[in-house]
Amino acid sequence: MFQITNLVSGYGQSQILHELNLDVAKKEIVAVMGRNGMGKTTLFKSLMGVLPQWGGQISVDGQDVSAMETHERVERGIAYVPQGRMIFSHMTVLENIQTGLPASARGKVPDDLYALFPVLQEMRNRKGGNLSGGQQQQLAIARALATNPKVLLLDEPTEGIQPSIIKDLAHKLKEIRNLRDLTIVVSEQVLSFTMEIADRFLVIEKGKFVVEESRDKVDETMISRYLSV
Amino acid sequence: MDVSLSEFGAIAIMQGFNGLSVFCVLLLMALGLAIIFGQMGVINMAHGEFLTVGAYTTYVISSLTLQYFPAMQPYYFFFAIIAAFVIAGALGWLVESLMISKLYHRPLDTLLATWGLSLVMQQAFRSIFGAREVGAEMPAWIMGSWAPSEAIDIPRNGLFVMGLTLLCTVTIFLMLYRSRWGLQVRATMQNRVMSRAVGINTKKVDRMTFALGCGVAGVAGAAFTTIGSTGPTAGSLYIVDTFLTVVFGGAASLVGTIASAFSIAQAQSLMEFFLSGSMAKVLTLSAVILILMVRPQGLFSSKVRK
Numbered sequence: 333m334f335q336i337t338n339l340v341s342g343y344g345q346s347q348i349l350h351e352l353n354l355d356v357a358k359k360e361i362v363a364v365m366g367r368n369g370m371g372k373t374t375l376f377k378s379l380m381g382v383l384p385q386w387g388g389q390i391s392v393d394g395q396d397v398s399a400m401e402t403h404e405r406v407e408r409g410i411a412y413v414p415q416g417r418m419i420f421s422h423m424t425v426l427e428n429i430q431t432g433l434p435a436s437a438r439g440k441v442p443d444d445l446y447a448l449f450p451v452l453q454e455m456r457n458r459k460g461g462n463l464s465g466g467q468q469q470q471l472a473i474a475r476a477l478a479t480n481p482k483v484l485l486l487d488e489p490t491e492g493i494q495p496s497i498i499k500d501l502a503h504k505l506k507e508i509r510n511l512r513d514l515t516i517v518v519s520e521q522v523l524s525f526t527m528e529i530a531d532r533f534l535v536i537e538k539g540k541f542v543v544e545e546s547r548d549k550v551d552e553t554m555i556s557r558y559l560s561v
Numbered sequence: 562m563d564v565s566l567s568e569f570g571a572i573a574i575m576q577g578f579n580g581l582s583v584f585c586v587l588l589l590m591a592l593g594l595a596i597i598f599g600q601m602g603v604i605n606m607a608h609g610e611f612l613t614v615g616a617y618t619t620y621v622i623s624s625l626t627l628q629y630f631p632a633m634q635p636y637y638f639f640f641a642i643i644a645a646f647v648i649a650g651a652l653g654w655l656v657e658s659l660m661i662s663k664l665y666h667r668p669l670d671t672l673l674a675t676w677g678l679s680l681v682m683q684q685a686f687r688s689i690f691g692a693r694e695v696g697a698e699m700p701a702w703i704m705g706s707w708a709p710s711e712a713i714d715i716p717r718n719g720l721f722v723m724g725l726t727l728l729c730t731v732t733i734f735l736m737l738y739r740s741r742w743g744l745q746v747r748a749t750m751q752n753r754v755m756s757r758a759v760g761i762n763t764k765k766v767d768r769m770t771f772a773l774g775c776g777v778a779g780v781a782g783a784a785f786t787t788i789g790s791t792g793p794t795a796g797s798l799y800i801v802d803t804f805l806t807v808v809f810g811g812a813a814s815l816v817g818t819i820a821s822a823f824s825i826a827q828a829q830s831l832m833e834f835f836l837s838g839s840m841a842k843v844l845t846l847s848a849v850i851l852i853l854m855v856r857p858q859g860l861f862s863s864k865v866r867k
Contacts, residue, residue, distance in 0.1 A: 380758050406760035418755045420748050431748045432759040435741060479760050 333358040334483045334515050339388035341378035348374045349539045351388065356483070356515050361505070363530035364519040365555055371539040372519040373415055376487045379517075380412045381405050392482055411481030415488045417472040421461025425452055428460045428471055432478030441478070448508060449474050466497040470504075477508065484508075486518040490525050502528040523556055571712035572834065580830030582719040582788050585726035586612075588822040589781035590799055591806040592733055593774035595818050598807065599750045600770040603661055603671050607679035608803065609796030611775040613686055614652060615645035615782020616697075616791040620690075623697035623786075635700040642725065642783045649779025650772045657771040662764065679797065686793035694792040703787060718787040725784055729777060734815065746770055809849050811859025820860055825849070 334356040342348040348371050356362050366372050377383040379390060381402040389398050397405045406412075411432075420428050429441050429452070446453040449470045455463065460471060469489060476484060486505075490498045506529055509516055520526045526533065533550050535543035535558045543555065594608050619641040626637040656678065664671045699718065706716045737743035745766045748756040757763050778796075785795065806825055810817030825845060832841035853859070 382754055382758065401762075402754075402757035403760050403762045406758065412758045414755065414758065418752055420751045420755070422751055423744075423747060427744060427747075430744055431756065431761065434760070439741065439744075475759055 333360075333393060334517070335389070335391045336379070337389040337391075339375075339378065339390065340386040341374060341383055342386065343374075343383070347386070347539070349378065352539075352541060354517075354534070354541070356517060358515055359509060359513050360532065361509060361516040361518065361530050362532045362534065363526035364517065364534050364536055365521070365523070365526065365559060366519070366536040367521065367559060370536050372536060373487055374539070375536065376412065376414070376485050376517075376519060379485060380410065406479050406481075409480075409482035411476035411479050411484050413469075413472045413476050413484070413486045413489060415491060417465075417468045419460040419463075419468050419471050419475070421459065423460055424457050425460055425463070425471055426456040429474050429478050432475040434480065437478075444511070445474055445477060448477075448504065448511075465492050466494065466501075469493060469501065473504075473508075477512070481514065483515045483517065486516065488519055488521065490520065490522045498522070498525055499528075501525075505529055521559055523552065523559060527552065568712060571710075573831070574713055575715070576831050576834045577827060578715050578719055580827040582716075582722050583830055584823050584826035585722045586781050586785050586788070586799065587802055587806055587826050588726055588819060589729055589777055589784065590803040591810070591818050591822050592730065592815065593777040593781075594803055595807045595810070595815065596733075596737075596746070597771055597774040600746050601661070601767050602668060603771075604668070604675070604804075605771075605774070606672060606676040606800070607656070607682060608775070608778055609798070609800035610679045610682040610686075611649045611653060611778035612782040612785060612796035612799060613682070613791065613793065614649045615779030616786050616795055617686065617690060617695075617782075618645040618648050618779065619783045619786045620695050620697045620791055623699075627698055634698070635702060638700055638703065638783075641697075642780055645779040645783040646776040647779075649782065650776030653775025654768060654772040656775070657768045661771065662767070679800075683793050683797065690793070692793060694790040694795075696790040697786040699787060722784045722787055725780070729780055730819070733777070737815070742766070742769060805846070805849055809853065809859060811861045814859065814861040817859055817861030 336352055336354040339349055339352040340347065352375065354362070364372055364375065374383065378385050381400060385398060389396055391397060392409050395408055397408050397410070400408065420431065426441065429445070430439050433439065433441070451467055452471060452474055455467065460468065463471060473486075489501060493501070502525055505516060508514055518526065518530070531547050533543070533545045533547070533555060534541050535555060537558065543558065545551065590608065590612060594605060597603055597605055619638075622637055622641040622644055626633050660674055660678065661671060664674060703718050703721055706714045707720065708714050737746060745756070745761045748759070748761060749763050749766055753763055782796070785791070789795070802825060806822045807818060809825065810819070810821035828845045828848070829841050832844055836844070
């Protein structure tokens with residue numbers, strides 16, 4: 333469904349990602365684990381076309397998006413929840429969601445989106461910047477879902493969020509996956525969170541995938557060794 | 562000078578109204594400049610020339626009407642406003658796609674390039690229309706004045722310009738806060754990369770915004786013809802005040818832009834009457850600089866958690 337072949341990317345002269353390969357099935361949740369500076373965010377940014385892609389291919393549903401601009405990739409079905417959430421803090425919650433809606437929606441937020449995040453409906457007229465961290469995370473996910481994606485990319489969604497809310501987030505993501513037949517790729521440092529949701533685990537180290545395990549065979553202590561400094 | 566209190570009041574009201582006309586032109590210019598700067602981070606040094614384009618458009622249409630359809634003379638001004646908007650906007654569209662879009666991530670070069678463009682445009686005006694100032698023939702209903710009391714005389718063209726400015730400002734506000742384009746502009750202003758990542762075609766929004774800002778400057782030019790005569794450098798005389806207005810009001814705050822255009826225009830107009838024109842300018846500039854030292858973010862800026 334979502335395919336990455338020999339992806340190479342980096343900043344300026346320095347190459348960060350070294351020929352990454354990944355094939356994610358429909359409705360699968362894949363966790364990309366790794367410490368800071370190992371290339372998680374770089375991977376997500378180059379998948380979105382925010383960073384220039386040096387080589388390799390990215391395809392969604394058999395369609396090659398490698399040469400496309402960011403907004404065209406969104407049209408083809410990739411949605412992005414960046415690290416730090418990056419909501420539009422001066423705009424209301426409603427307007428934040430509307431930025432993701434296609435023109436055909438005429439600014440109307442679909443009911444199922446509000447059903448997933450009732451707190452956003454309650455706070456729809458508040459400025460995005462005045463929400464709490466957990467609420468902002470929900471808003472960022474709702475905004476991404478508004479684009480009607482096939483693949484959802486989440487970059488460190490638990491960063492700066494209370495442990496009790498992290499559990500809710502995990503449930504929410506699984507619910508969304510089942511409701512919308514969504515493919516999810518999530519990067520994380522928190523193993524307990526991904527143990528809850530992921531079907532497959534990858535460890536990224538210095539821009540290469542060094543471990544790949546499916547859920548039933550995963551060795552928790554081995555992965556946590558890669559995460560500890 | 563021996564002035565009684567009531568005479569002083571009348572002078573204050575008339576000068577104040579004179580200031581309102583300046584305020585209107587300044588506001589239309591500043592709104593366009595502020596939206597363009599907020600959206601694209603481009604400081605358009607040629608913004609004044611788009612005012613001149615609008616003014617010359619009005620002049621040309623007025624001469625054509627006089628020559629070919631004298632019967633239409635009382636109404637031509639409305640067509641002139643629309644034509645000024647369309648022509649200045651189309652020119653802005655061209656400039657964005659041929660020049661500004663090629664200079665992404667190079668703000669200093671854009672500054673130089675638009676300044677160069679303004680010189681080129683000024684010379685083009687001089688070559689086409691001549692160096693002498695021209696005036697559009699105003700329809701009769703716009704001339705004359707309205708006298709609510711014996712000592713007060715309020716010119717009708719000023720009232721017209723105010724109505725036009727009000728209409729433009731309300732339209733811009735509605736577009737920014739009620740339309741999809743406005744939503745996309747405000748999103749891009751805050752975070753360009755993220756806007757693209759939610760599917761907004763920022764290049765298209767840029768072009769549209771630049772064209773619209775220039776179009777509004779064109780309308781300002783049409784309004785300008787009712788209060789002054791048009792020369793090749795008519796717009797560049799306004800550009801400094803316009804920049805001042807945008808900075809003073811606080812970037813990305815339209816309410817701030819309105820408030821600052823009002824205070825700058827009024828301060829200058831009132832002081833001009835009692836002091837000389839250049840002294841008025843010096844005092845206004847110093848006051849603005851002093852206020853900006855205390856409030857570098859400008860008059861208005863909205864507060865939220867980051």
